[in-house]
Amino acid sequence: MPQLNGGGGDDLGANDEMISFKDEGEQEEKISENSSAERDLADVKSSLVNESETNQNSSSDSEAERRPPPRSETFRDKTRESLEEAAKRQDGGLFKSPPYPGYPFIMIPDLTSPYLPNGSLSPTARTYLQMKWPLLDVQPGGLQSRQALKDARSPSPAHIVGPFCWEFPGQSDLSLHQFHLSNKVPVVQHPHHVHPLTPLITYSNEHFTPGNPPPHLQTDVDPKTGIPRPPHPPDISPYYPLSPGTVGQIPHPLGWLVPQQGQPVYPITTGGFRHPYPTALTVNASMSRFPPHMVPPHHSLHTTGIPHPAIVTPNVKQESTHSDISSLNSSKQTDAKKEEEKKKQQVHIKKPLNAFMLYMKEMRAKVVAECTLKESAAINQILGRRWHALSREEQAKYYELARKERQLHMQLYPGWSARDNYAANQQGKRKKRKREKQQAESNEHREYFPNPCLSLPPITDANTPKKCRALFGLDQLSLWCKPCRRKKKCIRYIQGEGSCASPPSTDGSLLDSPPPSPSSVVPSPSSKESKPQTEQMQPLSLTMKPAHQPLHHPHLLAGPQPPSLVQLENSASASKTPGASSHNGALEHGDVSSSRQPGSSVASSMARPSASLCHSHSLLPSTAPQPLSLVTKSIE
DNA sequence: CAGCCTTTGAAGTAG
DNA sequence: CTACTTCAAAGGCTG
Structure with a gap:
């Protein structure tokens, strides 16, 4: 099926969304009538x-x-x-009629969105705010529409922070829609104007490549691969290049560096891979969510050279166990076995986040701030409602992001399958109470x-x-x-x-x-x-x-x-x-x-x-x- | 301290 | 193919 915005040629996975969108688009036309x-x-x-x-x-x-x-x-x-x-609280505002711009389904995250209260961002995170938003799918001619969108949706102060939870979900999200034409132009953000989503899009090796300068500094060449990495390769599809080779060149989205609530999108344990930016990373000690799984020898980097946020190595715990094991075990066999187990455990590639998860990640902070709720369960409920309240475009954004995440994930970990995690858990840890x-x-x-x-x-x-x-x-x-x-x-x-x-x-x-x-x-x-x-x-x-x-x-x-x-x-x-x-x-x-x-x-x-x-x-x-x-x- | 809760969506498994 | 299950995030809470 043709994809909505050309998807940059990504049909990898979730075409479903795209298809739907298209259909929807058609519907829209009719509707508009x-x-x-x-x-x-x-x-x-x-x-x-x-x-x-x-x-x-x-x-x-x-x-x-x-x-x-x-x-x-x-x-x-x-x-x-x-x-x-x-x-x-939330419901209170749900039904306000949301503006419906009817903009195209272009996924253009807004860095300037006033969503997150300043407080939600860690100082460190702010440091990275200036990073460019990753290129998004840009369709020829999409620029105008986007521009229009931008104009249409100027951020409203109201979004900045509210003690209440009742803003119309869509509204709150509207801020998200304030698209920036940053696709090819670096966007400098005001500290508190960080698009919540940014953190979501996180797959770029830049962060992980040793010696990589902070994103905002834009490295010319990937130290490791030696591949030049243009800040925003015009031709490269937005966030995630499809071809493995290009992956390394993907400009990384702020996301990585701007963990929400001080947490990295993809927490990675030290074992995972090296941190390019000691400072920054230290702050987010664990950034990657995607373990080098499939990664050849040194599981630190993916073959593509791009560490994925989803990479997660077991934790410090393991390390401790590690030492324990080594010291304790006298039997070689057991050691071997354990090591194997360790290896298995060490590499844990997390599933790519789905649209809703991305949305949650983005909005959680906001909801927390507004509602002063801390319980995730409660927050999630709210978010779930908001999710439903989101306009199609808004949701589309997340679907698109999710799709790209999946694609990227796929590229990074071709051999990975959710089954891995599934099996892993089954092996030992988790209980399946469900x-x-x-x-x-x-x-x-x-x-x-x-x-x-x-x-x-x-x-x-x-x-x-x-x-x-x-x-x-x-x-x-x-x-x-x-x-x-x-x-x-x-x-x-x-x-x-x-x-x-x-x-x-x-x-x-x-x-x-x-x-x-x-x-x-x-x-x-x-x-x-x-x-x-x-x-x-x-x-x-x-x-x-x-x-x-x-x-x-x-x-x-x-x-x-x-x-x-x-x-x-x-x-x-x-x-x-x-x-x-x-x-x-x-x-x-x-x-x-x-x-x-x-x-x-x-x-x-x-x-x-x-x-x-x-x-x-x-x-x-x-x-x-x-x-x-x-x-x-x-x-x- | 592991697991639950809670949400949606993706993907895996089972029949 | 359908139905069901698990996992993904997150953080307070529970046993």
Whole structure:
């Protein structure tokens, strides 16, 4: 498939996103014809979300599944409180209508974005702020558009710092979008104007090459390889050159040097590889995340000569163990074995960060600053909501970054596979509780369901309605809701309970909790069967494969009037849930009722903001109103 | 002190 | 092929 922005020829991996984008772009056009930007936005978002799932439609439902009130019986009060609080705060602003510039999907990180509070940056980090932003994919002629974008989106002071968490996610992110045409021009940044993303893009060997001058000083020649490294090779694709040979020449993104919150993007232990900049590195003692895995003999550098941030060597611990071992072991065999183990352990190439992770990395500091939350769990929840609230472009940025990360990672560690880590963990350290947990959940979930409004700990339900399994039995697996099929929480069950699937957002702005509703709304079982009826609803999913699915566009469903963000969000969220949910997405709002089961409507309502969220089953009917706008749309 | 929590997405494994 | 599982970041909290 053609890639959106030419991707610089990177089709390595995640074409999914690109494809989606393209599709989305098409959709956008259509939308623009008769829809408001907002609608478009929602549409886009949904599509974006689904994008990643393009390859796997089925997987799409995952979101919905996940959404269900995320409360586990073990959830701590404190955490809960903090989460709720955060959620409230955040939700407050979620629905402000975000400006929708409609700029092209060019991934141009903004170095000047006022995102991070000054405090978030370490002095050291600031030192590197002046680094140039890595070249990004630049399409010919993209310049103008970008420029336009830039103009359109000037940073607003408001973004700088806020005590509150409620800025509209998109808004906050907007700052991110303030693109700089720095693609080929070095950008000098003000200390506090650091693009959060910068740290994310970190693969350049410059940092690791011994003797490399600080990035901002731009080395002419790579000391090690002797290869000249032009500051910003015009022809080189943005961040990550595709050809291994060029890798070394990639101008490194600030990222490396500007670890957020004082932490390196890719922590690397000393064993990993040498630090080019003692000073800087010392500060970030462990920068690399990508271990020299695949790296030949001295695992310090990749064959390409570019150390990857993902490289992580075991830790100091190992060293200690190291000494211990050497001193302690008398048996050669054991030593050998241990050494082998050590080697294995030493090289730990981490997985490249996905779009969301990148986003989290970038935004975490901000959220922390704004909300004063420290618990990652809580922050992540917020970020998750914000993520959903992000406009398509915004998300696209991260998808693009993630894609490039993957590509780079691939280039750096051709032989690496996630399996490595997987296996490694299996070997010894990690416990895999997930499975147990989920199973437990499946068993419990019938017994517990989160408190709708408060995201309180699940309430045990003595009556416990039956889950799909119990309800339909194994024979009628097709009738099960997706979550059940996946052994996750039963949507129906939840619905039946009348509990709000959506967690916390108290105020009702619900961007955040979109997930539950959508998926929950329409049990997957019907997905295929009901297709005919629900096709219209599929639109959302369509984002993924527009061509194949002649569905209505989400925006259509969304409705012409400038749907409130909430609505948009809902629709978007709905759309997000892939697979089964996909159809639902739009449907939900519209005639969900028709297609879905009795309880399902409720679910949709859950997605809605405000009181509706918390309504009890009795209120279910009320849900209709919320979707109204959407419904009208769908009718269209 | 290892692991959990929590999020989304990518990728691996299993059936 | 689908469904499920693990891992990636992060930092406070728990046993």
